[in-house]
Structures are given as structure tokens and as C-alpha cells.
Amino acid sequence: MKTALTIAGSDSGGGAGIQADLKAFAAQGVYGMSVITAVTAQNTMEVRSVQNIDLSIINDQIEAVFDDIRVDAVKIGMLSSAKTVKVVADSLEKYQPKFIVLDPVMVSKGGHHLLQGEAISALKEKMLPLSTIVTPNIPEAEVLINRSIQTEENMMNACLAIKALGPKTVLLKGGHLSGNPNDLFYDGVSFHWIKGERIHTKNTHGTGCTLSSAIAANLAKGATLLEAVQLAKKYITTAIKYSLNLGHGHGSTNHFYELYERANLVLCQNNFERM
Ligand SMILES: Nc1ncnc2c1ncn2[C@@H]1O[C@H](COP(=O)(O)OP(=O)(O)O)[C@@H](O)[C@H]1O
Numbered sequence: 001m002k003t004a005l006t007i008a009g010s011d012s013g014g015g016a017g018i019q020a021d022l023k024a025f026a027a028q029g030v031y032g033m034s035v036i037t038a039v040t041a042q043n044t045m046e047v048r049s050v051q052n053i054d055l056s057i058i059n060d061q062i063e064a065v066f067d068d069i070r071v072d073a074v075k076i077g078m079l080s081s082a083k084t085v086k087v088v089a090d091s092l093e094k095y096q097p098k099f100i101v102l103d104p105v106m107v108s109k110g111g112h113h114l115l116q117g118e119a120i121s122a123l124k125e126k127m128l129p130l131s132t133i134v135t136p137n138i139p140e141a142e143v144l145i146n147r148s149i150q151t152e153e154n155m156m157n158a159c160l161a162i163k164a165l166g167p168k169t170v171l172l173k174g175g176h177l178s179g180n181p182n183d184l185f186y187d188g189v190s191f192h193w194i195k196g197e198r199i200h201t202k203n204t205h206g207t208g209c210t211l212s213s214a215i216a217a218n219l220a221k222g223a224t225l226l227e228a229v230q231l232a233k234k235y236i237t238t239a240i241k242y243s244l245n246l247g248h249g250h251g252s253t254n255h256f257y258e259l260y261e262r263a264n265l266v267l268c269q270n271n272f273e274r275m
């Protein structure tokens with residue numbers, strides 16, 4: 001079985017972070033493992049508090065996994081502090097996994113900072129050069145290159161500038177611009193638009209986490225980078241289309257649309273109440 005490891009923060013609400021990553025891995029048929037960098041007390045409306053995990057425990061989790069189990073791909077999410085960025089980057093340099101998908105998580109939908117300001121330069125200097133693909137949304141890309149992005153032409157120039165920071169490829173997500181959510185993939189040679197259709201829902205908690213984890217899972221299974229991005233875009237689009245209206249804020253995407261449908265049909269056939 002192919003495997004993927006997420007190095008990210010925990011979301012108690014289950015829609016983003018480690019919880020979303022493991023669900024996305026499983027939905028792609030990949031065995032998921034996790035290294036927790038921070039614990040957030042979070043729901044669909046807000047992040048209430050954050051506890052960073054001790055650096056030695058982060059390091060021990062990474063070593064425990066790599067010393068025993070083959071890791072086909074790594075996905076990186078919330079890193080929280082500059083010291084955490086450094087510990088994770090040093091470990092990845094030591095173990096040299098084949099694929100590193102970096103989601104440069106900075107701010108939650110509710111506006112809570114998930115990466116301390118002082119950690120941004122560490123992320124740029126230490127993590128971006130190690131990444132097979134980096135998947136910023138528009139506000140994250142604007143922070144990385146310190147310039148505003150408003151048009152598709154701006155997106156192309158932003159990809160060039162982000163590629164110059166050292167990752168092998170870039171996927172700049174267009175979901176935060178108005179109009180259809182078209183993402184731009186750049187591999188250093190050519191640009192590919194990964195087109196989407198906007199789904200009108202407030203239940204988009206964890207979209208970025210889910211997309212980057214699906215990319216990692218598909219890389220683990222042997223897809224090329226472009227194929228992995230295309231497959232992940234198809235998956236996140238369905239997950240948003242059938243998203244879950246749970247909680248009072250931004251509900252979660254539906255990581256297991258087909259599985260839940262089948263399970264509920266069985267429940268109905270057994271005369272249980274439908275979910
Ligand atoms: N309302 C939407 N309908 C369809 N696709 C969307 C929508 N919002 C975001 N996406 C897509 O979901 C993926 C995650 O993007 P985004 O929401 O921008 O990430 P993040 O969670 O990091 O802010 C991208 O492929 C983006 O184009």
C-alpha cells in the first residue's frame with residue numbers, strides 16, 4: 001500500500017489540518033500517517049487557542065515514522081513558529097522523501113494567524129527550496145512575494161516569482177479571486193490552468209488542506225505532478241459540491257462523498273434514520 005505523511009496542526013472541528021489530511025489520504029486509497037506540530041481549539045467559526053507542540057516531540061514523531069515505515073510522500077501544513085519550520089526542514093533534509101507538498105498555511109478563514117509573522121522568512125528560506133510543489137492561495141502568495149495579485153496575468157508573474165524562491169513547481173490557487181476558481185500550475189517550463197467552476201457554498205473549511213493532501217496521495221500512487229494536481233482538483237471540487245453543513249460557520253468539505261452515500265443507503269435499507 002502506498003503511504004503519505006502529513007506534518008501539520010490538529011483541528012478539533014475535524015474539517016482542516018491533520019484531520020482533513022488523513023481523510024483525504026484515505027479517500028485516495030493511501031495509508032496516512034501524521035506528525036502533529038500544534039493543537040488548535042477550533043470549530044467552523046473560529047480558532048480559539050493554539051498550543052505549539054514541543055520541538056523535541058515533533059522531531060521524535062518524524063523520526064519514529066521514517067525510521068520504521070516507508071514514506072511515499074509528505075504533505076506539510078501548519079508549522080506555526082520559526083523554530084518548528086527549522087526542526088521540520090532539518091528532518092526532511094535528513095530523510096530526503098521523494099515528494100514534499102508544501103501548503104504554506106498562514107491564516108485561517110476566521111482570520112486567526114496559524115504562522116507567526118517571524119516564521120515567514122524561515123518558511124521561505126528553509127521550506128520552499130525543499131518542496132516538490134508549493135500550493136499557496138492568493139493571500140499567502142502575496143505575502144511570499146510581497147506584491148498584490150488581482151488578475152490572471154498577476155498570477156502568472158507570481159508563479160515565476162515563487163518558483164524563484166526554490167520549489168520544484170508551484171500551484172497558485174485562484175479560489176480567493178472573484179469569478180471561477182482557476183488554479184495555475186507552473187513547473188518552471190510551462191503554465192497549465194487547472195480550471196474550476198465556483199460552487200456557491202459557505203462550507204469551504206479545509207479546502208486548501210484537502211487539496212494539498214490529495215496531491216500528495218496521488219504523487220505517492222505514481223501520478224506525475226500535473227496529473228496529481230488535476231486529480232486533486234477534481235476531488236476537491238466534488239468535496240466542495242457535496243460539502244457538509246455542520247456547525248454554524250464554514251462547514252467542512254465532504255472527504256468521503258461516495259462512501260457516505262453508500263453507507264447511508266445501507267442504513268436506509270435497514271430502516272435506520274438517514275443521516
Ligand atoms: N467556492 C469554490 N468552488 C469551487 N472550488 C473552490 C471554491 N473555493 C475554493 N475552491 C478551490 O479549492 C481549492 C482550495 O483553494 P482555496 O480555498 O483558495 O485554498 P485555501 O483553503 O488555502 O484558502 C482550489 O482548487 C480552489 O480553486
Ligand SMILES: Cc1ncc(COP(=O)(O)OP(=O)(O)O)c(N)n1
Binds near residue numbers: 008009017107109208
Ligand atoms: C490546524 C489547521 N491547519 C490549517 C488550517 C487552514 O486550512 P485551510 O485548508 O486553508 O482552510 P481554512 O482555514 O481556510 O478554512 C486550519 N484552519 N487549521
